[in-house]
Amino acid sequence: MGRITQRDIARLAGVSQTTVSLVLNNRPGAETRIPAETRDRVLRVIRETGYVADPLARRLAAGRNRILGVFTYEPVFPSATGDFYHPFLVGIEESAEQVGCDLLLLTSAPLVDGRKRIYHQDHRLRLADGCVLLGRELDREELARLVAEGYPFVSVGRRDDAGGPISYVGADYGSAVRELVEKARGLGHEKFAYVGQGAGPESFADRHRGFREGTAGLHAVTLPSADAEEALLTGATAIFVEEHADGALILQAAGRRGLAVAGDLSIVTLGDPTRPAPTDIDFTGFRIPRAEMGRQAVEVLTELIEGSGPVQRLLPCELVKGSTLGRNNVA
Amino acid sequence: MGRITQRDIARLAGVSQTTVSLVLNNRPGAETRIPAETRDRVLRVIRETGYVADPLARRLAAGRNRILGVFTYEPVFPSATGDFYHPFLVGIEESAEQVGCDLLLLTSAPLVDGRKRIYHQDHRLRLADGCVLLGRELDREELARLVAEGYPFVSVGRRDDAGGPISYVGADYGSAVRELVEKARGLGHEKFAYVGQGAGPESFADRHRGFREGTAGLHAVTLPSADAEEALLTGATAIFVEEHADGALILQAAGRRGLAVAGDLSIVTLGDPTRPAPTDIDFTGFRIPRAEMGRQAVEVLTELIEGSGPVQRLLPCELVKGSTLGRNNVA
DNA sequence: CTGTCACGCTAATGCGCATTACTGCAGGGG
DNA sequence: CCCCTGCAGTAATGCGCATTAGCGTGACAG
Numbered sequence: 001m002g003r004i005t006q007r008d009i010a011r012l013a014g015v016s017q018t019t020v021s022l023v024l025n026n027r028p029g030a031e032t033r034i035p036a037e038t039r040d041r042v043l044r045v046i047r048e049t050g051y052v053a054d055p056l057a058r059r060l061a062a063g064r065n066r067i068l069g070v071f072t073y074e075p076v077f078p079s080a081t082g083d084f085y086h087p088f089l090v091g092i093e094e095s096a097e098q099v100g101c102d103l104l105l106l107t108s109a110p111l112v113d114g115r116k117r118i119y120h121q122d123h124r125l126r127l128a129d130g131c132v133l134l135g136r137e138l139d140r141e142e143l144a145r146l147v148a149e150g151y152p153f154v155s156v157g158r159r160d161d162a163g164g165p166i167s168y169v170g171a172d173y174g175s176a177v178r179e180l181v182e183k184a185r186g187l188g189h190e191k192f193a194y195v196g197q198g199a200g201p202e203s204f205a206d207r208h209r210g211f212r213e214g215t216a217g218l219h220a221v222t223l224p225s226a227d228a229e230e231a232l233l234t235g236a237t238a239i240f241v242e243e244h245a246d247g248a249l250i251l252q253a254a255g256r257r258g259l260a261v262a263g264d265l266s267i268v269t270l271g272d273p274t275r276p277a278p279t280d281i282d283f284t285g286f287r288i289p290r291a292e293m294g295r296q297a298v299e300v301l302t303e304l305i306e307g308s309g310p311v312q313r314l315l316p317c318e319l320v321k322g323s324t325l326g327r328n329n330v331a
Numbered sequence: 332m333g334r335i336t337q338r339d340i341a342r343l344a345g346v347s348q349t350t351v352s353l354v355l356n357n358r359p360g361a362e363t364r365i366p367a368e369t370r371d372r373v374l375r376v377i378r379e380t381g382y383v384a385d386p387l388a389r390r391l392a393a394g395r396n397r398i399l400g401v402f403t404y405e406p407v408f409p410s411a412t413g414d415f416y417h418p419f420l421v422g423i424e425e426s427a428e429q430v431g432c433d434l435l436l437l438t439s440a441p442l443v444d445g446r447k448r449i450y451h452q453d454h455r456l457r458l459a460d461g462c463v464l465l466g467r468e469l470d471r472e473e474l475a476r477l478v479a480e481g482y483p484f485v486s487v488g489r490r491d492d493a494g495g496p497i498s499y500v501g502a503d504y505g506s507a508v509r510e511l512v513e514k515a516r517g518l519g520h521e522k523f524a525y526v527g528q529g530a531g532p533e534s535f536a537d538r539h540r541g542f543r544e545g546t547a548g549l550h551a552v553t554l555p556s557a558d559a560e561e562a563l564l565t566g567a568t569a570i571f572v573e574e575h576a577d578g579a580l581i582l583q584a585a586g587r588r589g590l591a592v593a594g595d596l597s598i599v600t601l602g603d604p605t606r607p608a609p610t611d612i613d614f615t616g617f618r619i620p621r622a623e624m625g626r627q628a629v630e631v632l633t634e635l636i637e638g639s640g641p642v643q644r645l646l647p648c649e650l651v652k653g654s655t656l657g658r659n660n661v662a
Numbered sequence: 663c664t665g666t667c668a669c670g671c672t673a674a675t676g677c678g679c680a681t682t683a684c685t686g687c688a689g690g691g692g
Numbered sequence: 693c694c695c696c697t698g699c700a701g702t703a704a705t706g707c708g709c710a711t712t713a714g715c716g717t718g719a720c721a722g
Contacts, residue, residue, distance in 0.1 A: 003457070003480075005708060016672045021710060033670065050450070050476070055458045056396070057708035060387050060677050066439065067458065096438045102455055103436040104398070107428045124386045124433055126334075127398065145381070149334060336678060347702050352680060364700065388678035391707050 004051045013045045020046075024053060059129075068096055068301060069128030071106045073116055073135025084274040088134060088156055091294025099302050104128050118142045125151065130305045132156060132297050136274075137201045152304040154297045158202045158314065165310040169296040173203060173270070174210035176286045176317035177240065180268050180325075181214025188328035189238040189266065191219040193231040195250070196242025196270070198222050204242060207270050211240055229253040237328045238266045244273035247283055247324075262326030269324075271317075284322030289315045335382045344376045351377075355384060399427055399632060400459030402437045404447055404466025415605045419465055419487055422625025430633050435459050449473045456482065461636045463487060463628050467605075468532045483635040485628045489533045489645065496641040500627040504534060504601070505541035507617045507648035508571065511599050511656075512545025519659035520569040520597065522550040524562040526581070527573025527601070529553050535573060538601045542571055560584040568659045569597040575604035578614055578655075593657030600655075602648075615653030620646045 006024075010017045015038060022034060023042045045051075059065040070092060072085065096103050104127055109116045118125060119142055125131060130152035138155060143162035146153050158170030181192065192215045198208035208222065221234050228246040231239045232253055241247040247269045251261060259265045269285035292315055300311045337355070341348045346369060353365060354373045376382075390396040401423060403416065427434050435458055440447045449456060450473055456462060461483035469486060474493035477484050489501030512523065523546045529539035539553070552565050559577040562570045563584055572578040578600045582592060590596045600616035623646055631642045 007708080017709080018672060018674095018711085019670090021708095022671095025710075027710090035670070038670080050480075052454055052457065054391075054708055055455055056387050056390055057677090058710080060385075060391055060679095060707090061709040061711080062677090065387075066455075067435070093436070093438055096436075100439045100441075102439045102458065105424070105434040105436065107424050107432070107434050119381070119383075123383050124397075126383075127386050127433065338678080348679080349681085349702060349704095350700090352678095353701090356680075358680090366700070369700080385678055388707090389680080391677090391709090392679045392681080394707080 003054075004049050006051075006053070009042065009045050009049065009051055012049070013042045015042060064305075065127070065129045066101045067104050067128040068101045068298060069104045069106055069125060069131035071109070071116075071118055071125075071131055071133050073133070073138060083276070084272065085134060087290035088294040088297075091291035091296075092132060092298055093294075094291070095295040095298035099298065101129075101298075101302070106131075115139070119145060130154070130301045132294075132301055136203060152301060154301045154304065154311075156293050156297045158206060158312075160202060165312070167300055167304055167310045167312060169293050169300055169313045169315065170206075171203075171271075171288045171293060171317050172314040173206040173317065174213070175314075176319065177207050177210030177270055178214040179319065180240070180270075180284070180286065181211060181238075184238040184266060184268065184325060184328075185214075185218075187266075187326065190328070191234070191236045191238070192221075193234050193236035193239045194220065194222040194241075195228050195231050195239060195246050196225055198242070203271075207242060232257065232259070232265070237264075237330050238268065238325070240268045240270060242270050243275065244269050244283060245275050248281060251281060251324075261324050263329055266326055266328070267324040269322075282323045284320060284325035286317040286319045288317055334385075335380050337382075337384070340373065340376050340380065340382055343380070344373045346373060395636075396458075396460045397432045398435050398459045399432045399629065400435045400437055400456060400462035402440070402447070402449055402456070402462055402464050404464075404469060415603065416465060418621035419625040422622035422627075423463060423629055424625075425622070426626040426629035430629065432460075432629075432633070437462075446470070450476060461485070461632045463625075463632055467534060483632060485632045485635065485642075487624050487628045489537060489643075491533060496643070498631055498635055498641045498643060500624050500631055500644045500646065501537075502534075502602075502619045502624065502648050503645040504537035504648065505544070506645075507650065508538050508541030508601055509545040510650065511571070511601075511615070511617065512542060512569075515569040515597060515599070515656060515659075516545075516549075518597075518657065521659070522565070522567045522569070523552075524565050524567035524570045525551065525553040525572075526559050526562050526570060526577050527556055529573070534602075538573060563588065563590070563596070568595075568661050569599065569656070571599045571601060573601050574606065575600050575614065576606050579612060582612060582655075592655050594660055597657055597659070598655040613654045615651060615656035617648040617650050619648055 006017045006020045009020045013020070019034065019038065020042055023039050055065060074085070093103065106124065109118065109120065109123070112120065117139065133153055133155045138159060140162050143159065143166060147162055147164040147166065153167070155166055155168040158168050159166045194208060194211045197204040199205055211220070221236065223231055225243065225246055228241070228249050231250055239250060241250065247267050250267060254261060254265050261267060267283065269283040271286065271288050272290070296313060296315070300313065303311060337348045337351045340351045344351070350365065350369065351373055354370050405416070424434060437455065439455060440449065441451060443451065448470065464484055464486045469490060471493050474490065474497060478493060478495040478497065484498065486497055486499040489499050490497045515523070525539060525542045528535040530536055542551070552567065554562055556574065556577055559572070559580050562581055570581060572581065578598050581598060585592060585596050592598060598614065600614040602617065602619050603621070627644060627646070631644065634642060
């Protein structure tokens with residue numbers, strides 16, 4: 001007892017499979033070409049049988065699916081980073097619902113060298129019409145291949161070209177960081193430190209670029225995350241940290257030295273925490289518009305699938321006033 | 332320049348498409364039928380071109396997909412209930428990864444009368460080989476139709492028959508509640524109250540049944556959630572609440588009356604909070620094995636797809652000691 | 663009375679793959 | 693000499709649908 005097909009419907013309605021297809025898709029031209037009487041008859045049979053077209057066959061023939069893939073380079077559901085990615089998914093799901101698409105979580109991608117890879121033996125990307133890519137760090141080679149194959153995809157987060165322009169919906173880290181630097185300068189700060197990678201993934205590079213641009217001509221040093229506490233030795237009065245956890249670390253260290261936060265020392269965090277941090281602290285910094293990024297990524301993806309060219313959007317970050325940035329009181 | 336197909340590979344390797352398919356699937360029989368020389372030639376071309384079979388066509392031809400659907404009657408990602416459902420998804424994802432399936436979130440299902448419906452104009456269930464159903468309350472008619480159509484699905488949470496037995500992986504609420512009642516009786520409690528729906532969805536009905544069985548022959552009343560505070564007027568020394576939020580409410584009310592919790596009054600919660608509750612309180616109760624339920628649901632679903640008959644599992648709940656159940660000190 | 667057109671529909675084809683049935687060939691037994 | 697068997701592969705078919713080309717009929721102009 002296989003499931004019902006268009007042929008069955010056709011037989012029951014006394015028409016051809018073609019007619020069923022035409023009625024079903026309500027194609028322009030079919031509207032006029034098929035009289036209401038026949039159409040109703042077909043529709044009635046469809047309703048009675050509860051028939052629905054097999055989306056797979058449909059896609060095979062038509063090339064469309066209304067399935068959007070979601071590929072995440074870092075694990076989304078479990079673990080600590082999960083909380084960071086959750087808001088993106090909320091936006092993605094919301095938007096997918098609006099545009100009437102289903103979401104395919106590419107969970108079957110195996111780990112290779114500790115990372116998920118899109119392309120692997122028997123990859124299943126093509127199940128979806130297009131794909132949203134999530135992750136701090138995307139594989140350049142894979143991106144290049146996606147571009148080369150002309151597969152529609154949108155990155156959540158800005159990406160450099162990879163053998164061609166890449167569509168993305170990112171956060172404007174550069175502007176956000178620059179603004180915060182300027183705010184600090186307005187409060188009298190002249191010596192700055194940046195703690196974090198500041199390179200590698202675009203999101204870090206963008207932050208650091210904003211920092212460099214904002215502090216151009218001023219005293220400004222950059223330290224890796226591992227040396228976070230040493231930022232206190234640099235003479236900086238305003239420390240910008242990529243990661244909340246590092247901010248908390250520096251805060252503690254400052255406390256031990258008897259430095260008053262926002263008085264002797266200001267700390268600014270650059271984005272939402274990606275690791276769980278003892279963060280009852282109300283850091284000055286900004287918020288990444290994660291849900292909105294997810295939403296718009298799906299929007300852009302559907303446009304792409306419709307055939308539009310690459311789209312690149314940077315969304316503004318919302319500044320968080322917080323209480324860790326104050327007037328510089330160091331002579 | 333469409334994507335590469337088996338035909339292309341065949342042309343490049345100087346063989347037929349059939350041969351490519353045979354090599355690719357390494358079919359028993361093909362192993363012997365195709366000499367290593369030819370196979371290597373084909374494999375080399377495949378490697379050079381980076382070809383991968385279109386999973387869609389594959390499924391169309393073979394009838395399988397390795398896609399598992401996830402349908403949720405209540406919204407999963409956003410909102411408050413999201414936190415409740417999250418653990419299920421974690422388990423589902425984990426298990427899906429293990430069995431090498433992708434997950435299709437049926438997000439395109441529209442709301443009808445405020446609820447999601449599986450069956451609607453152009454439903455897309457059949458995209459997946461089978462489906463995991465999530466939600467406190469599933470639509471009986473829809474279940475019946477799924478059963479009638481022979482579509483493989485597993486409910487997370489026990490379900491009554493609907494025109495046939497339904498596969499599920501549920502939590503054994505009945506036993507858990509009964510155990511808690513017995514524990515309370517062991518501590519000298521003789522008058523009980525149950526606050527919550529106690530009917531309707533299976534999960535509530537099961538809890539209530541456990542309560543009734545445990546308190547058989549004793550003083551035991553049942554109150555709707557709206558009248559939670561009135562539980563204090565019933566003379567009950569042990570109050571069982573379906574929902575943490577109600578427990579918190581009763582706790583407050585008890586405080587106002589000067590009743591000591593676990594002393595004058597014991598409160599037991601029946602499961603994890605589904606609404607965010609001011610729950611720094613360490614309630615005595617039990618935990619629903621949510622992740623495990625998700626995991627096993629996927630397991631069962633794959634069995635079902637392989638052709639097994641209905642499977643029904645009840646998983647034990649883990650009792651939580653907590654601090655709100657104490658010896659009855661009321662004369 | 664023929665040519666043309668619109669109408670209402672259908673036959674045929676192909677999407678990319680898996681599968682089944684078959685073919686051409688070589689070698690060996692009868 | 694023919695038949696059989698095994699080998700190494702190929703042609704053909706179909707999955708369920710969308711799409712294109714086309715067909716039979718009646719109406720109507722010329």
